[in-house]
Amino acid sequence: MTSNKISVTLSENKKEKQPPDQLQFGTTFTDHMFIMDYTLGEGWHDPRIIPYQPISIDPAAMVFHYGQSVFEGLKAYVNKKEQVLLFRPDENFKRLNKSNDRMCIPHVDEDFALEALKQLVDVDREWVPSAIGTSLYIRPFIISTQSYLGVAPSTKYQFIIILSPVGSYYKEGIAPIRIAVENEYVRAVAGGTGTAKTGGNYAASLKAQQLSGDKGYSQVLWLDGVERKYIEEVGSMNIFFIIDGEVVTPSVNGSILEGVTRKSILQLLRHWNIPVTERRISMEEIKQAYAEGKLEEAFGTGTAAVIAPVGELFWNNEKMLLNGGQTGEISQKLYDTLTGIQTGTLEDPFGWSIEVPNKINTK
Template sequence: MTMLDIKIELTTKPKEKPAPDELGFGHYFTDHMFVLDYTEGIGWHDGRIVPYQPLSLDPSAMIFHYGQSVFEGLKAYVTVNNEALLFRADRNFKRLNNSNARLCIPEIDEQYALEALKQLVSIDREWIPSAPGTSLYIRPFIIATEPNLGVHPSKNYQFIIIMSPSGSYYKEGINPVKIMVEEQFVRAVKGGTGEAKTGGNYASALKGQQIADKEGYSQTLWLDGKENKYVEEVGSMNIFFKINGTVITPALNGSILPGITRDSMIQVLKSKQIPVEERRISIDEVVEAAHQGTLEEVFGTGTAAVISPVGELKYLDEKIIINNGEIGEVSQMLYDTLTGIQNGKIEDTFGWTIRL
């Protein structure tokens, strides 16, 4: 497939754009979306950019019954020089194919998907907000569309990209949030779908999030599904701990999503000569470090929030206050560095940005 394969139908009814202070996260959507079909025996075909619109699916479409779906999340930004750019979009499509393999979904052409995304963003460029802390959130996803109740991989799929102008993911913004360690439920296990970005992982996490919400916490910190001992992820983010000068994040073990922001943070830390380790870390080690006064910072990382400092951690009946409930020096540096690269204020020496 080439760019010549993408048909374009522009909307005749452009939507009114929301004010920057009304954005929130994931509430508004741009005028257009990209759609690509898959048919067994033909492959991926009929790529098109069309006006944003509802989907028409058979009630027996397999996505509704067996959850065969994957998705990604990335962003487009307007720089201080009024250039539009994407951040590590190639890595998102590579990870999408890794998720596809786990969910028995046919691989997409990553370069074609990137070119389609670039064209879609160019068409809806005016939807990229420019206020500080805002961006255009991009959601590529694939769903099984074959109308069949038999339990097998679907023979038909749709790959769709929608986009949403967004503000801060958390109402707290960059201010520290409170998280709660989940003691009863688990998010994923090694050998399951934890390292794939699929909807079922998020559905299984809703119960823990509901419990955290009721107790006044922003997110759930998940422990491993085997021993209920080792830290894995926090909500929809990867987690980092700064203990006695060293930044530690759980090693990718088959049940943890390999976050692209996570990888970016690790590279930035190494470039700043800040010690960083990817290894197993137990909740007991975290609590002990807090008791000894060596737990200096805790923060989550992800596309939506970029970085989310943690000011309080609740485990069992203990509430642990981290860095006096304030954002830490390393957390602030990482946030400033990544957002600086994304908005063009800092030179991208890593080769992460794609200018449109």
């Protein structure tokens, strides 16, 4: 990087903020954004915080034609002391570089990226909502911007961070969601891009998501792409099951995105001495456990929803109603604990939360 000094240009036209109870997910954006450029031979350069605005790139930019892009998602919260807290941002930037490696995108300096994020959130700290169930969603992403119609890694990129105050990801909130198991389409296979957080993975999931949505289901549960029998993940979440007192979740196998929330949930469960196993899980096993009355709970985990209890699974034209369609005890405890740590209302024994220094108001 030619310079690590971040220039700041403040917006002269502040946007009107929505009331907390009207916040939807991903529709409102703050006053500022961060951008940094990459040029082959020069590296990452010109880091800057500027007013939120459209970006202008050539129609031949490679991102439009070959999909060379990666992104992340994390959140900021405000606690009772009006401190702004980031939840495990270091893990997100580590994963961003893993995605970069898979997509042939130059690595970013993780410490510098975190400092840039802190400065951006500090500039827009008045946008961090404090109402229960709200947060500031953070979207770092990298796109290839070289103007070239050829299949090769780009020589130019932009690293951008935008911020969005949000309410619950699902309209139902913590209420159980309905999930359809996908038998026809495939999300990813080992050796592909399933472990990278890249746009193409999500574009490939839209058809199945659309079809399940037409049937009234919130999400798709993907099976493995080879045998079509082993559970992988939900469209926007990792998945957990509680079978006969044991929490089980699919092991990271080369085609599953390793979620930061997933990692946090595993640590919490082990901290509580609750039996938890990462392994292969087939839908037949889930069906048998359900038939025997041993399938106690299921829940998804992800940055956007945090914890999403599963109230119904639909597979092979059969419905499995879980826990009477109600939120299970473990799901609720995990949600309350994790959101409590994130918002600072509960002790953080793991050191997950990082405070954003308030430098704007102390100058």
